[in-house]
Amino acid sequence: MVVASLSRLPSGICRMRSTLYKTSNIANITCSSARGSQSNLKHLQRFSTSTTWQTEALDRTRNIGIIAHIDAGKTTTTERMLFYSGFTRRIGDVDEGSTVTDFLPAERARGITIQSAAITFHWPPGEVDGSTSPQAGAQGEPVPRSAYPHTINLIDTPGHADFTFEVMRSLRILDGAVCILDGVAGVEAQTEKVWNQASTYKIPRIIFVNKLDRDGAAFGRTVREVSSRLGVYPAVCQIPWFLGGNGAFVGVADAIHLQGLRWKEGEDGRAVKMAGLQQLETEEPALAQELRRARIALVELLSEHDEEIVEKFFECEEDHLAVSPADIIQSLRRCVLDQSSRIIPLFAGASFRNMGVQPLLDSIVNLLPSPPEAPDPEVSIGGVKGGLRNLLSGDLIVQQSEKVSGSPKGKQQKKKSTSVPNSNDPISKLQSCALAFKVVNDAKRGVLVYVRVYSGSLDRNSLLFNTNLHLSERAPRLLKMYANDAVEVDSIPAGHIGVVVGLKQTRTGDTLVSYAGNKATPPEPLTSLQLRPIAVPPPVFFTSVEPHSLSEEKRMQESLALLLREDPSLHVNVDEESGQTLLSGMGELHLEIARDRLINDLKAKATMGRIEIGYRETALGASSPITTVFDREIAGRKGKAGCTAVAEQLDENDEAPHDQDTLLVETYDGNQIIIRAPGLQIEHSSRGEEESSPLLPPGMDLVQFRTALQNGAVAALARGPQFTFPMHNTRVTLTIDPATDLFGNETSTSALTSAARQATVAALRDVQAGAGTTMMEPVMNVIISVDEASLGSVVHDISSSRGGHIISLDEEVPLPGTDASSASQALEEEALPPIDTTRVYAPPDPFETPSIGVEIPASVTRPRTITAKVPLKEMVGYLKHLRSLTAGRGTFVMSVDRFENMSGQRQKAVIAELRGGF
Ligand SMILES: Nc1nc2c(ncn2[C@@H]2O[C@H](COP(=O)(O)OP(=O)(O)OP(=O)(O)O)[C@@H](O)[C@H]2O)c(=O)[nH]1
Numbered sequence: 001m002v003v004a005s006l007s008r009l010p011s012g013i014c015r016m017r018s019t020l021y022k023t024s025n026i027a028n029i030t031c032s033s034a035r036g037s038q039s040n041l042k043h044l045q046r047f048s049t050s051t052t053w054q055t056e057a058l059d060r061t062r063n064i065g066i067i068a069h070i071d072a073g074k075t076t077t078t079e080r081m082l083f084y085s086g087f088t089r090r091i092g093d094v095d096e097g098s099t100v101t102d103f104l105p106a107e108r109a110r111g112i113t114i115q116s117a118a119i120t121f122h123w124p125p126g127e128v129d130g131s132t133s134p135q136a137g138a139q140g141e142p143v144p145r146s147a148y149p150h151t152i153n154l155i156d157t158p159g160h161a162d163f164t165f166e167v168m169r170s171l172r173i174l175d176g177a178v179c180i181l182d183g184v185a186g187v188e189a190q191t192e193k194v195w196n197q198a199s200t201y202k203i204p205r206i207i208f209v210n211k212l213d214r215d216g217a218a219f220g221r222t223v224r225e226v227s228s229r230l231g232v233y234p235a236v237c238q239i240p241w242f243l244g245g246n247g248a249f250v251g252v253a254d255a256i257h258l259q260g261l262r263w264k265e266g267e268d269g270r271a272v273k274m275a276g277l278q279q280l281e282t283e284e285p286a287l288a289q290e291l292r293r294a295r296i297a298l299v300e301l302l303s304e305h306d307e308e309i310v311e312k313f314f315e316c317e318e319d320h321l322a323v324s325p326a327d328i329i330q331s332l333r334r335c336v337l338d339q340s341s342r343i344i345p346l347f348a349g350a351s352f353r354n355m356g357v358q359p360l361l362d363s364i365v366n367l368l369p370s371p372p373e374a375p376d377p378e379v380s381i382g383g384v385k386g387g388l389r390n391l392l393s394g395d396l397i398v399q400q401s402e403k404v405s406g407s408p409k410g411k412q413q414k415k416k417s418t419s420v421p422n423s424n425d426p427i428s429k430l431q432s433c434a435l436a437f438k439v440v441n442d443a444k445r446g447v448l449v450y451v452r453v454y455s456g457s458l459d460r461n462s463l464l465f466n467t468n469l470h471l472s473e474r475a476p477r478l479l480k481m482y483a484n485d486a487v488e489v490d491s492i493p494a495g496h497i498g499v500v501v502g503l504k505q506t507r508t509g510d511t512l513v514s515y516a517g518n519k520a521t522p523p524e525p526l527t528s529l530q531l532r533p534i535a536v537p538p539p540v541f542f543t544s545v546e547p548h549s550l551s552e553e554k555r556m557q558e559s560l561a562l563l564l565r566e567d568p569s570l571h572v573n574v575d576e577e578s579g580q581t582l583l584s585g586m587g588e589l590h591l592e593i594a595r596d597r598l599i600n601d602l603k604a605k606a607t608m609g610r611i612e613i614g615y616r617e618t619a620l621g622a623s624s625p626i627t628t629v630f631d632r633e634i635a636g637r638k639g640k641a642g643c644t645a646v647a648e649q650l651d652e653n654d655e656a657p658h659d660q661d662t663l664l665v666e667t668y669d670g671n672q673i674i675i676r677a678p679g680l681q682i683e684h685s686s687r688g689e690e691e692s693s694p695l696l697p698p699g700m701d702l703v704q705f706r707t708a709l710q711n712g713a714v715a716a717l718a719r720g721p722q723f724t725f726p727m728h729n730t731r732v733t734l735t736i737d738p739a740t741d742l743f744g745n746e747t748s749t750s751a752l753t754s755a756a757r758q759a760t761v762a763a764l765r766d767v768q769a770g771a772g773t774t775m776m777e778p779v780m781n782v783i784i785s786v787d788e789a790s791l792g793s794v795v796h797d798i799s800s801s802r803g804g805h806i807i808s809l810d811e812e813v814p815l816p817g818t819d820a821s822s823a824s825q826a827l828e829e830e831a832l833p834p835i836d837t838t839r840v841y842a843p844p845d846p847f848e849t850p851s852i853g854v855e856i857p858a859s860v861t862r863p864r865t866i867t868a869k870v871p872l873k874e875m876v877g878y879l880k881h882l883r884s885l886t887a888g889r890g891t892f893v894m895s896v897d898r899f900e901n902m903s904g905q906r907q908k909a910v911i912a913e914l915r916g917g918f
Pocket of ligand 1: 068069070071072073074076077210211212213214349350351352353
């Protein structure tokens with residue numbers, strides 16, 4: 001056996017690698033030895049100044065994420081990656097709370113990942129210079145990419161369902177992903193959910209089956225689940241090495257290189273023993289035989305999808321074992337990038353035992369795409385959707401719009417098609433385009449905005465226009481991050497991930513553009529350019545937040561504002577009547593973490609109340625038009641404005657008015673707000689952009705007028721007339737008659753807001769007195785995975801004790817994600833032919849008979865899947881119950897389906913419970 005002891009040899013990783021890939025020309029690689037996390041900053045600065053960043057070839061960059069079910073081992077694996085790449089000197093432990101990526105106190109305390117952290121390291125260790133990787137060695141033989149250092153930007157994403165939105169946000173900026181599976185639990189419900197979300201963004205993926213050291217690990221079963229539950233063809237590149245077939249897990253056998261890799265129990269994993277096929281044949285004959293089968297299956301699978309490997313196969317006289325590792329890697333890479341093949345390379349290991357992580361790193365570099373190879377990022381601009389590269393090349397035709405006199409915002413537009421770019425074309429003015437994917441408040445450096453740059457180069461001090469908030473901010477400082485260490489840079493080039501320090505407003509999820517010229521805003525339609533917009537799901541839990549004293553109020557509100565910038569799936573609103581601040585979110589854990597962040601990290605002196613379900617209230621009919629005139633002093637200034645409001649049940653089939661008098665039709669938190677001002681005599685500037693009216697109060701423009709009225713309606717809708725829950729599914733129409741409702745100077749924006757609020761409140765009370773209002777509750781889409789034996793009891797429990805409706809059994813119904821395009825994606829996926837799971841190669845698990853070519857009954861390969869709609873109230877604490885019904889095997893995921901009207905009886909029961917406490 002060849003022994004490569006990395007602890008003894010400073011360049012050991014390289015040695016191991018050269019043995020791994022049998023390449024002769026990689027002697028010029030300088031391997032860095034493992035360095036301590038304290039000292040690594042200096043070490044990193046050496047190869048990460050702004051100049052080198054600029055010149056780092058983009059094809060040697062990987063922006064990847066790790067996705068998985070909670071506890072599959074994402075953080076544990078990341079820690080090993082950091083260690084082997086030389087970024088840290090010791091391996092952090094999740095259970096001891098000493099990991100690099102889970103650096104928030106709340107994460108360390110709970111041992112789970114809450115916020116995605118972006119980390120940069122190099123694999124293999126060494127400097128990433130400007131040269132592109134050579135594709136061939138001196139003798140013309142292909143050289144694997146993993147022979148040359150690459151920059152890996154890694155995003156560790158949370159696995160808990162409460163943080164799905166966080167995962168979605170991270171997925172948007174990834175070019176590739178590693179999906180980690182727990183080798184005992186197999187494909188779990190949350191894995192399926194995240195997998196489907198990654199499919200939505202067409203992210204190339206590889207799979208790592210982890211925890212193979214645990215009792216009950218079943219690699220073969222997991223492989224079969226990958227094909228049946230994730231709907232892909234697993235390309236088994238490694239199989240587990242159990243000593244003597246049924247003994248301890250000691251390493252992996254690699255079907256690409258036809259060799260065994262063995263790690264010594266209890267060591268840090270840097271020393272790897274390698275054994276060729278012949279050696280395995282004498283020492284581990286059963287493993288050697290299975291390895292041959294794995295190689296045959298791998299070449300066969302690739303041949304079905306890749307012409308080039310077929311040629312190589314013929315060149316090797318149809319000998320599966322003779323095809324070179326480099327040819328197999330290239331074929332795998334082609335299949336991963338061309339996702340129509342649905343081939344997913346699959347690797348094996350046990351990160352906690354330090355086994356299998358270096359080959360996984362090699363595969364990240366070898367198989368996952370560089371930024372230019374990744375799918376074209378989706379953008380929306382001027383009402384058109386398409387790819388950013390297409391937009392920049394002129395292949396995406398943007399409809400430039402001219403507003404029609406008096407038309408509502410965004411409606412009734414005259415379209416004029418412009419092919420882009422041309423010399424006058426606004427798209428050619430775009431200098432850079434970036435997505436802010438994360439906002440973090442750093443105790444030392446202030447607010448850090450993580451950005452992924454998609455085009456051009458984001459330069460220090462450039463003016464960035466935020467197309468979501470419609471404001472400009474300067475970028476005074478730029479950083480390149482290494483977990484919680486940073487290096488100052490002058491610019492962040494396209495394809496890279498970096499941090500902007502000093503932005504005051506930008507939130508997670510906002511698109512930032514810089515543009516040529518010195519105008520305050522970019523030319524239309526660049527103002528509407530948005531990268532991969534995602535819809536924030538409605539919050540379903542809420543809690544009150546009270547400052548300890550009045551003097552703490554300001555600090556608390558500032559901290560809450562920061563929390564909201566970090567996480568837009570949190571919502572804050574102030575109940576106007578009680579003055580209470582309410583914080584709402586996606587789940588109980590989500591709010592608990594928000595509480596931790598607010599009180600422990602941001603040091604707000606505040607108390608949070610009980611976490612409760614966010615019910616809603618809705619109108620059952622329509623009010624009569626209610627006109628009120630607000631006439632009171634506001635902040636020492638007389639304020640007077642009138643408004644007429646009608647509140648009614650929102651019927652999706654009812655068309656909103658689109659006439660000249662309609663200034664706004666907007667859906668906000670499930671309610672629709674319409675603003676009308678007949679006779680306002682709206683005028684347009686010659687360029688058709690600015691709107692104004694001679695009848696508006698002096699100094700007020702149409703945007704301020706609309707926003708003031710809208711704010712009033714939104715504030716009133718936050719509290720229902722009967723149950724005080726926020727209104728839902730309700731339409732409010734505000735009508736302003738310039739002759740009777742506007743009073744010159746006295747009509748300030750705050751007077752308009754108060755008038756709109758007052759009129760809406762009165763209209764809601766009128767509905768309550770007439771047709772009435774009712775409570776609504778969140779109903780969840782729930783997908784439960786159980787084994788056959790527990791199916792009956794779980795179905796019975798859901799439908800009889802929890803008032804749920806079973807929608808289907810064993811049907812692959814993708815959960816409606818938080819992304820608008822997932823539904824269409826699901827439809828697209830429906831069209832794909834089913835995977836023939838009987839042809840999928842999976843090695844036998846210990847104590848199982850060989851499985852190749854043997855038909856596997858569906859009941860063995862697939863756990864049963866129950867899809868149901870269940871009120872959220874009945875799902876509180878469900879995991880514990882499910883575990884007891886299924887002997888610990890059952891798992892579930894859920895997402896909000898809709899809010900539903902509650903029956904009188906159910907309403908009464910909930911109110912009694914709320915009064916008496918849970
Ligand atoms: N036996 C064994 N345990 C492992 C392995 N990998 C991770 N674990 C353990 O599994 C638990 C979860 O690991 P994490 O790395 O925190 O998992 P995660 O996927 O990051 O979890 P979240 O961040 O909470 O989603 C920890 O107790 C780890 O020590 C492994 O290969 N073998």
